[in-house]
Amino acid sequence: MWLKRLIKKVVPDLQRYFVPEENWKKAKVIIAHDDAHHISRVMRSKPGDKIICNHPSGEAAICRITEITGSHVAADINEWLNESAELPIEVTIAQGLPKSDKMDFVLKKGTELGAYAFIPVQTDRAVVSWDDKKVEKKLNRYRKIVKEASEQSHRNRIPLIQPLTMFNELLDGSDTYDLKLFAYEEEAKTEKFQSFALHVQSLAPGGKVMIVIGPEGGFSEREATLLKQNNFLPVRLGPRILRTETAALYALASISYQFEELGCR
Amino acid sequence: MWLKRLIKKVVPDLQRYFVPEENWKKAKVIIAHDDAHHISRVMRSKPGDKIICNHPSGEAAICRITEITGSHVAADINEWLNESAELPIEVTIAQGLPKSDKMDFVLKKGTELGAYAFIPVQTDRAVVSWDDKKVEKKLNRYRKIVKEASEQSHRNRIPLIQPLTMFNELLDGSDTYDLKLFAYEEEAKTEKFQSFALHVQSLAPGGKVMIVIGPEGGFSEREATLLKQNNFLPVRLGPRILRTETAALYALASISYQFEELGCR
Numbered sequence: 001m002w003l004k005r006l007i008k009k010v011v012p013d014l015q016r017y018f019v020p021e022e023n024w025k026k027a028k029v030i031i032a033h034d035d036a037h038h039i040s041r042v043m044r045s046k047p048g049d050k051i052i053c054n055h056p057s058g059e060a061a062i063c064r065i066t067e068i069t070g071s072h073v074a075a076d077i078n079e080w081l082n083e084s085a086e087l088p089i090e091v092t093i094a095q096g097l098p099k100s101d102k103m104d105f106v107l108k109k110g111t112e113l114g115a116y117a118f119i120p121v122q123t124d125r126a127v128v129s130w131d132d133k134k135v136e137k138k139l140n141r142y143r144k145i146v147k148e149a150s151e152q153s154h155r156n157r158i159p160l161i162q163p164l165t166m167f168n169e170l171l172d173g174s175d176t177y178d179l180k181l182f183a184y185e186e187e188a189k190t191e192k193f194q195s196f197a198l199h200v201q202s203l204a205p206g207g208k209v210m211i212v213i214g215p216e217g218g219f220s221e222r223e224a225t226l227l228k229q230n231n232f233l234p235v236r237l238g239p240r241i242l243r244t245e246t247a248a249l250y251a252l253a254s255i256s257y258q259f260e261e262l263g264c265r
Numbered sequence: 266m267w268l269k270r271l272i273k274k275v276v277p278d279l280q281r282y283f284v285p286e287e288n289w290k291k292a293k294v295i296i297a298h299d300d301a302h303h304i305s306r307v308m309r310s311k312p313g314d315k316i317i318c319n320h321p322s323g324e325a326a327i328c329r330i331t332e333i334t335g336s337h338v339a340a341d342i343n344e345w346l347n348e349s350a351e352l353p354i355e356v357t358i359a360q361g362l363p364k365s366d367k368m369d370f371v372l373k374k375g376t377e378l379g380a381y382a383f384i385p386v387q388t389d390r391a392v393v394s395w396d397d398k399k400v401e402k403k404l405n406r407y408r409k410i411v412k413e414a415s416e417q418s419h420r421n422r423i424p425l426i427q428p429l430t431m432f433n434e435l436l437d438g439s440d441t442y443d444l445k446l447f448a449y450e451e452e453a454k455t456e457k458f459q460s461f462a463l464h465v466q467s468l469a470p471g472g473k474v475m476i477v478i479g480p481e482g483g484f485s486e487r488e489a490t491l492l493k494q495n496n497f498l499p500v501r502l503g504p505r506i507l508r509t510e511t512a513a514l515y516a517l518a519s520i521s522y523q524f525e526e527l528g529c530r
Contacts, residue, residue, distance in 0.1 A: 113503070238379065253515040
């Protein structure tokens with residue numbers, strides 16, 4: 001069965017750039033640094049070409065390039081867009097530090113799938129621990145990863161990257177969320193399990209959820225106990241055993257499916 | 266709110282191996298090749314240790330190792346398990362050949378998320394095309410990837426890897442599916458869109474669905490037209506633009522959420 005339907009293109013397929021607040025002037029926007037280089041050298045754009053610029057507020061505008069210099073690009077704001085590709089639920093992924101480049105993967109794919117924020121968390125069973133000197137460098141790299149992934153997936157917002165957080169601090173700062181979940185492998189192995197879907201359905205648009213995911217070795221018993229004491233609910237994400245870097249993606253895709261495809265019923 | 270619940274461990278946490286049919290003898294099973302090496306050298310198991318062996322039928326049994334030689338491992342069947350971690354829907358992912366190692370990624374993560382089968386498809390806009398001589402080698406490597414991912418995610422079945430398929434052949438062989446979908450980026454950009462969730466909900470447990478995903482450049486217009494003519498329904502997978510290697514994961518996580526977490530309602 002092939003249903004007839006109306007296709008209405010709402011937004012043209014232009015290159016997108018997130019531009020910091022201070023670079024928006026009345027009817028004009030200034031693009032600097034890497035993005036200016038991307039426009040002039042990678043895209044080889046010329047004055048007159050159009051781009052989409054995203055304001056930190058989430059608004060976006062079609063802009064026409066007026067000037068390209070060695071250090072920056074100037075563009076006139078042509079038309080504000082009325083589009084949103086943001087999940088109606090603010091999903092914060094608190095990810096126990098995984099091995100090798102798996103955090104990059106979680107950030108890239110999690111951004112594509114609509115995450116609101118990421119918190120890198122130091123947990124008991126993490127194999128890696130961050131060198132103090134490298135923390136800021138790592139966080140800056142993460143911010144770059146999520147900015148680029150946001151542009152590619154046509155997000156309106158760049159997900160927040162929170163500072164490296166100790167497990168206990170995570171619990172202390174968790175009272176502002178409407179729903180707090182943790183992916184608990186033991187749940188996938190039990191016959192009775194807390195229903196992830198039931199909890200997701202309890203959210204209303206605008207709701208805030210934090211999902212805590214352990215590193216490769218999972219949570220220690222101490223951590224699982226503390227999570228429960230702090231009103232985090234254990235959930236399984238399907239009956240199969242997922243790798244740490246897949247758990248966030250399952251959760252985000254499911255929340256998108258529930259609220260963006262299935263509808264809020 | 267922390268609900269009290271019964272935790273019942275149904276299956277112990279043992280290493281799992283898929284054993285081909287011919288190696289199952291009455292009350293005994295023989296493990297050969299790489300898996301025998303894995304048991305003796307990587308796991309350093311000894312006679313008396315337990316493993317879980319998966320029969321190609323989907324059944325699995327706890328087995329006790331009786332003999333370890335240089336070439337094989339023998340084990341007695343102790344107890345047949347009554348467990349299933351298989352998606353109630355048979356999801357076949359027809360993936361347009363992507364660049365670099367993205368197919369490996371789709372196979373690994375798709376297996377974790379419960380895919381039934383994968384079909385590598387040659388499409389118009391694929392940047393890569395496979396050298397005839399390398400096809401069999403590639404497919405064998407893919408079979409190894411999905412076997413290992415199946416063991417790690419505690420699957421009962423190893424997903425099928427179909428031969429490299431030309432786009433037109435894919436259409437010709439698609440009549441046996443209950444539902445045929447294709448991920449169409451244009452859908453994500455429109456205000457009116459076909460509902461992925463509506464189609465998923467139309468499936469009953471045991472149903473067979475094929476989801477066709479284009480390569481990086483998407484489908485050509487010719488392909489999109491042919492897909493529609495052959496009763497493939499275009500769907501968006503959320504409102505954000507997903508990379509080709511993320512689309513299968515979104516679809517599989519959503520189908521798992523619908524049938525394994527939300528329940529069949």
